Amino acid sequence: MKKRTAYERHCSDEVLLAYLDSELSRRERAAVGAHLDVCWQCRVRKEDLEEEIGVLTKRLGDLGLPPPARVAEAEFRLLQYQRAFERNLAMERSSAIWREKLPVRVVALAICLVLCLSGVAGWYYAREFRSLPSRGREIRRAIPRQAPPAIEDFEAAPQRPRAVPTAVPPAGVPTDTELRVKEAAALYAIHQVRACLGEPIEVKRTPGGRLLVLGIVQEEQRKRQLLAALSEIGGAPWLRVEIRTVHEAAEEEPAGEAPTAGPPLVISQGEDLYFREALERYFADQEGAGGPTSRLNEFVSSAVSFSDALLSEGWALRKLAEHFPSDVLAALPPESRRLVEVMVRDHLRALETRAREAGAELGPALSAIARDRQERDVEWTSPGYGSWQERAFEIFRTVEQVRSHVVGLFAGAGLPVHDSGGMLRTKPPELTVRDLRSALAVLGPLVRSTEAGIAGDFSAPPAVAAQTILREH
Amino acid sequence: MTEGQAGRLISELFEASYRALVHYALWATGSLEVAEDLVQNSFMDLYAALRQGKRVRDPRSWMLCVLRRAILKHQRAQRRHPETVAPPTDFDAFPDITGGTGETLAELDAFRSLLSALTPREQEVLLLRLQPLRYQEIARQLGISPNSVKTLLARALRKLRAARRAGGLLRVAASYEEEDGLRKTLQ
Numbered sequence: 001m002k003k004r005t006a007y008e009r010h011c012s013d014e015v016l017l018a019y020l021d022s023e024l025s026r027r028e029r030a031a032v033g034a035h036l037d038v039c040w041q042c043r044v045r046k047e048d049l050e051e052e053i054g055v056l057t058k059r060l061g062d063l064g065l066p067p068p069a070r071v072a073e074a075e076f077r078l079l080q081y082q083r084a085f086e087r088n089l090a091m092e093r094s095s096a097i098w099r100e101k102l103p104v105r106v107v108a109l110a111i112c113l114v115l116c117l118s119g120v121a122g123w124y125y126a127r128e129f130r131s132l133p134s135r136g137r138e139i140r141r142a143i144p145r146q147a148p149p150a151i152e153d154f155e156a157a158p159q160r161p162r163a164v165p166t167a168v169p170p171a172g173v174p175t176d177t178e179l180r181v182k183e184a185a186a187l188y189a190i191h192q193v194r195a196c197l198g199e200p201i202e203v204k205r206t207p208g209g210r211l212l213v214l215g216i217v218q219e220e221q222r223k224r225q226l227l228a229a230l231s232e233i234g235g236a237p238w239l240r241v242e243i244r245t246v247h248e249a250a251e252e253e254p255a256g257e258a259p260t261a262g263p264p265l266v267i268s269q270g271e272d273l274y275f276r277e278a279l280e281r282y283f284a285d286q287e288g289a290g291g292p293t294s295r296l297n298e299f300v301s302s303a304v305s306f307s308d309a310l311l312s313e314g315w316a317l318r319k320l321a322e323h324f325p326s327d328v329l330a331a332l333p334p335e336s337r338r339l340v341e342v343m344v345r346d347h348l349r350a351l352e353t354r355a356r357e358a359g360a361e362l363g364p365a366l367s368a369i370a371r372d373r374q375e376r377d378v379e380w381t382s383p384g385y386g387s388w389q390e391r392a393f394e395i396f397r398t399v400e401q402v403r404s405h406v407v408g409l410f411a412g413a414g415l416p417v418h419d420s421g422g423m424l425r426t427k428p429p430e431l432t433v434r435d436l437r438s439a440l441a442v443l444g445p446l447v448r449s450t451e452a453g454i455a456g457d458f459s460a461p462p463a464v465a466a467q468t469i470l471r472e473h
Numbered sequence: 474m475t476e477g478q479a480g481r482l483i484s485e486l487f488e489a490s491y492r493a494l495v496h497y498a499l500w501a502t503g504s505l506e507v508a509e510d511l512v513q514n515s516f517m518d519l520y521a522a523l524r525q526g527k528r529v530r531d532p533r534s535w536m537l538c539v540l541r542r543a544i545l546k547h548q549r550a551q552r553r554h555p556e557t558v559a560p561p562t563d564f565d566a567f568p569d570i571t572g573g574t575g576e577t578l579a580e581l582d583a584f585r586s587l588l589s590a591l592t593p594r595e596q597e598v599l600l601l602r603l604q605p606l607r608y609q610e611i612a613r614q615l616g617i618s619p620n621s622v623k624t625l626l627a628r629a630l631r632k633l634r635a636a637r638r639a640g641g642l643l644r645v646a647a648s649y650e651e652e653d654g655l656r657k658t659l660q
Contacts (some may be wrong), residue, residue: 013627053628
């Protein structure tokens with residue numbers, strides 16, 4: 001560069017060409033220009049180059065290629081292409097509009113997100129899975145397979161011989177039979193003070209081998225009564241009795257509502273009473289104290305209370321059936337079996353009485369309602385005698401039906417629903433009355449036949465009971 | 474780029490460089506028809522690229538690049554299947570191509586013979602310079618340095634001048650001979 005900038009240095013063809021084509025930097029250009037001003041040799045060579053380029057350009061232009069007509073044609077073709085391209089583009093856009101709405105980036109982001117989430121989930125599950133063995137150890141430690149000890153007694157008896165299941169466990173660790181016996185005793189104690197009829201009192205066996213008696217009662221006096229009854233069964237380290245009053249429990253949890261506790265239902269007195277006219281006619285014909293309307297109200301409330309009582313008894317019976325399935329019962333010692341039998345018999349007797357009373361009380365009025373409709377009386381045929389537990393469940397279903405029909409008809413609780421051709425519909429009142437009558441009619445024979453057959457269940461030795469189990473299955 | 478912008482850019486570029494590009498392609502392929510096709514196709518490619526939102530920094534260089542690639546492809550195909558895409562060596566068979574003037578054909582021949590004194594590289598650089606392109610652009614297209622472009626161009630021009638001078642001298646000589654002959658016949 002330095003050499004070229006000197007005035008006395010001649011310019012090469014390349015430099016002159018770059019000068020002509022304006023390809024030099026400003027400094028170089030100034031230097032070449034200054035040199036050209038003083039050097040005719042280089043000026044001549046520059047002019048030669050210019051001439052040469054001029055000749056070349058002219059000859060190329062003179063070729064006349066492509067001819068103007070063809071250039072115009074080419075331009076036209078290009079325009080046509082542009083139009084076709086635009087048309088295609090518009091069609092593509094309209095057909096793939098969703099692709100524009102869901103840009104690639106968004107889709108990619110969504111996929112990434114899903115992958116990330118699944119990765120996190122996989123990691124989480126893998127972690128859970130890895131930690132399983134240690135948890136399994138914990139669980140095994142906490143719940144030994146044979147004769148589970150009470151949790152607080154576990155440290156006291158760590159050398160308990162686990163491998164031999166027949167070994168006598170140390171005091172404080174109940175066997176299954178012990179638990180069951182105590183359970184039956186507790187249930188009997190509760191039964192004796194008639195706390196089994198719907199009061200929220202539970203007798204529970206925990207998996208840890210403890211027996212819990214939990215309950216919430218309305219009043220302090222009732223609590224004392226219950227505790228006194230329960231104290232008779234004798235304490236054990238693994239037995240925990242926890243009876244609280246409503247007030248005590250109020251801070252922690254709301255008291256469960258007992259089915260018999262108070263009148264929970266508003267007895268319907270208004271125009272939504274079904275068959276009001278027929279009932280009023282019926283009570284007008286009857287003689288008795290008070291006017292037809294007060295007798296009607298009396299009838300309604302007694303119907304509700306009968307159904308409540310039936311439900312309580314049925315519920316208690318069902319709880320007993322749940323507590324003592326056939327195999328458990330067969331394993332119990334005779335005295336405990338005796339307790340269970342007494343309880344079952346009590347409930348059955350109560351049920352029978354209630355059912356008879358209810359039939360006497362409600363029957364005439366119900367048949368008066370149904371008189372116009374020529375209902376045929378339900379004939380109940382006794383099924384083959386199953387176990388008393390099965391019977392208990394059936395009795396409970398029946399009393400539940402009675403109750404739901406009674407409150408639906410007379411307490412404005414809404415008629416029950418039934419399955420009509422695959423659709424759940426509200427039962428029409430006529431149908432409800434019919435079903436209520438048939439349920440009441442069925443209940444008496446059902447309870448009586450159960451009572452008659454129950455002796456076989458409880459007097460049967462374990463071997464026969466096992467056969468019963470086999471027959472059941 | 475919108476339809477209007479792309480259309481305007483294309484028409485401007487067409488106005489400015491269509492003929493030069495056809496000349497370049499003609500030199501490379503030897504067939505005016507093929508040359509026109511290739512150049513038009515590259516214009517269409519440029520339009521599509523602009524409309525599809527591709528990044529085209531310098532439309533002219535971009536298109537020239539496309540054109541050169543198309544030319545190379547054509548040449549390769551020609552080598553492989555000479556009979557199918559042979560360029561029309563005989564321009565008389567296609568009188569309409571050049572507008573039907575024998576003069577044009579003669580001019581074309583003359584131009585080709587003029588360039589035949591140069592190496593292919595020099596010819597190409599020269600033709601690209603006549604597009605017109607800057608040295609930098611030519612260098613980028615050919616994959617050489619701008620200084621090489623300068624050197625090649627200068628060399629090409631020197632050769633052309635030498636050839637023309639020689640031709641001029643020959644013509645002068647010929648005229649002298651004619652004069653001599655005339656004088657002789659006059660004498």
